[in-house]
Amino acid sequence: MMSTERARETAEAQGAMARLALGFTAWAERWFPDSYVFAAVALVAVAVGALVMGAPPLAVAKGFGDGFWSLIPFTMQMAFVALTGYVVASSPPAGRLIARLAAVPRTGRGAIAAVATISMLASLLNWGLSLVFSGLLVRALARRAELRMDYRAAGAAAYLGLGATWALGISSSAAQLQANPASLPKPLLQISGVIPFTETIFLWQSMLMAVVLVVVSTAIAWMSAPAGEKAVTAEEMGVALEGAGSALPREKLGQAAGEVQAKRPGEWLEHSPVLTVLLVLMAVGWLGQEMSRQNPIVAISNLNTYNLAFLMLGLLLHWRPRSFLDAVAKAVPATGGVLIQFPLYGAIATMMTATKGADGHALSDRIAQLFVGLSTAESFPLLMGVYSAVLGFFIPSGGGKWIIEAPYVMQAANDLQVHLGWAVQVYNAAEALPNLVNPFWMLPLLGVLSLKARDIVGFSFLQLLVHAPLVLFMLWALGQTLGYTPPVMP
Template identity: 50%
Template sequence: MARAGFVLADWSEKWFPDAYIFAIIAVVIVGLAALFMGRTPIQIGVDFGSHFWDLVPFAMQMAFVVISGYVVATSKPVNRLIVKLSAIPKTPKTAVAFVAFFAMVASLLSWGFSLIFSGILIREVSKRVKGVDYRAIGAAGYLGLGSIWALGLSSAPALLMTTKSSIPTSLYKISGTIPLTETIFTWQNLVMIIVLIVMSVTICYYSTPNADKAKTAEMAGINYGEGEDTKERTKAEKPGEWLEYSPILTFVIVSIGIVYVFNVINTKGPIAALDLNTYNFIFLMLGMLLHWTPRSFLNAAAKAIPATGGVLIQFPIYAGIFGVLMGSGLTELLMKFFLSISTQNTFPAIVGIYSAILGLFLPSGGGKFVVEAPYLLEAAKHLHVGLGWVVQVYNAAEALPNFINPFWMLPLMGIMGVKARDLAGFSILQLVFHLPVVIFMVWILAKTVPYIPAIF
């Protein structure tokens, strides 16, 4: 099975275009469908352009998930923690399983944090444990994005649906707001998280080659030795730089931030307060505190910004697709299609399969959700399926194509110095197990979820 994964990885690296190309192909497909529905090219252009900027606030929120996650993961206190953790595993199999576990747990806090944290942990573990297959451990570090990230606190769809100002008006008219108590903070979601972590770590352990058969980083010409990183300056050399290297301003702004967070929690409650804005705010304040000086924080933020390019460019395209779907009546047509092939019993499984397939072409949890949500949630209302559970079905299934689509691998690949094909073989092995288990869980657990009307 591992050999088959390598063949598929080679094929995808040769034939799969950039994620941006997938988004443009989606525009063409939706545009052609709109023409078939009777829209003129001018009307399609107006629909696309008039909605193009609808997701700017949401795109910025997603960009800050990346930035804040990177800033926290690269701070000195977190780096010291990573060094201590890296001394725990002693064999190649335990090292890969160890990285997989922490990658998945970290992704529950932030998918952006998970990628950077895992990449640094892999580097440190590879220095200490001899005979670790760099492909197996790299795929393990990516497991958070391929499995459970969207079931955690940085779930873009779940957080989007709690924030009225971030929900497109047309979607809000269908769903209203959906609190986190109906999505990520449910016992059904916890069951999925536990099952997927146990299964993934077990697969990592048993699929990792022994030291005598492993292809190590050294064999691939990758150097994780000491002294690779350029040391940053820690002291001011000019009077004008003094505040940049002093913690005084950090202390002031973080103190103000703490006051705000406590006020939001006291006013709304700890769960209702956790929308995208509050989540990003907390992570950003934590990053400032952990870096201690403004200069260290700014250096880390500057290194994180290139990783946000795909988000900033592609999210407006997703908003344009949403506009064409709404303007052409395709959302209503798709809603009727799902109603025609679904029952209350089968709807969750059908949504899961559909979302996983579409994720190959629109590799963005938040952006793709805005495209899918109008017709999926409208169909769910007709079938009396819990709207919050539909969001979680989407979350669980949307992560599956990440195992083979290289878009979200980029930050991890940059730290490890590898290519997508190096990780894809073992990732596809995980997908073989994840796909049936995820679809079964979203179907069977749906039977325990009550239908709650939309909240406006």
């Protein structure tokens, strides 16, 4: 471990902003409860709000029960996004790719910039893939002692996919939900209609924002990374790079657990690629039909299609079912928060939209009226962005929080005649901001890196200081280039 004197020198070198971030994280780790508690508090607050508006207690209870299981399909879909990303990232071919990528950088700062770019680009495909793949890449780079790479700054760079770009990519919970009418709660569907990817993540305004964030975030990661003697390596932090969380050593790359010879006849199929080949061939045949009969963008916007493609890719990359199943078992804990919290979000959404007060209006109507009263079509993206970012500190779930916000946000967007797809992207870009300092989504990455949140948040806080004004400005400026289109019902 680092000596007390070295730790003091490191803290001084980080500057006032990083010390502030370290203080914030220490406070958050001490006082912030689990995110489930925030979801439960939000549910109670909505119930109290409905009662204050004059809703009968039995109506509030009915809204709770009716909505509790309303998001089961979407809950399972989001759990599979996390699971499939982990499985793909931990496959033997991914390990070989990590080894090749880790051999490229020539300096510690260059390595950190590379991690930042790869993390953000991977997150546009799958946020789970981004976390695990980037974490394993950091560990592989840390083994190159000649780089003298700051391990904390590299960890923060690996987290940029979740803190900058993931919600602008195809695993965006809000965009996926709005593109899938079968997953949308009926009250929300009646307000927003179906919004395809072409009106959300594939808008040129959204893609431009993603490009800007990748370039700016990579530059900040490079400039803020300590170099030379100021860099703190994994070894100096006492991190064992060949432990359970590490990638496979170079000499064992490609030797997956599933490649061990079966010891009993019953294990033969577990260690044979026969079933893998048959399953993947059937999946490829089905996916080919889906892509040929409709626009590929429309096809991949279906969460079931997206998850099937990633699941089969993970199976193919692991090659043998035993290796695949071992990876799935390791990925399951990352889905726990989704499985236990999304029923509460479903209950909240139903209570907000279906439980009427004494005047015949739901709580979502009242909040929508407040948004309309405080903003115009021009200022709505800025106001909503600030609101969504602040709420994200307390409800760190992209899909779950959208279920809560969407009914009144989309109603307000309709009333003000704001482009509905852009309203979704405003939410997406702003929702990612608090991820930069919120420990909740850091947990899978921190497990891979053997770090604590306080080790990386000083660097991610610097990113937040730049991202917040930049993102809010882009949301406002780019929003002026889009016009309103009425909701499209399925």
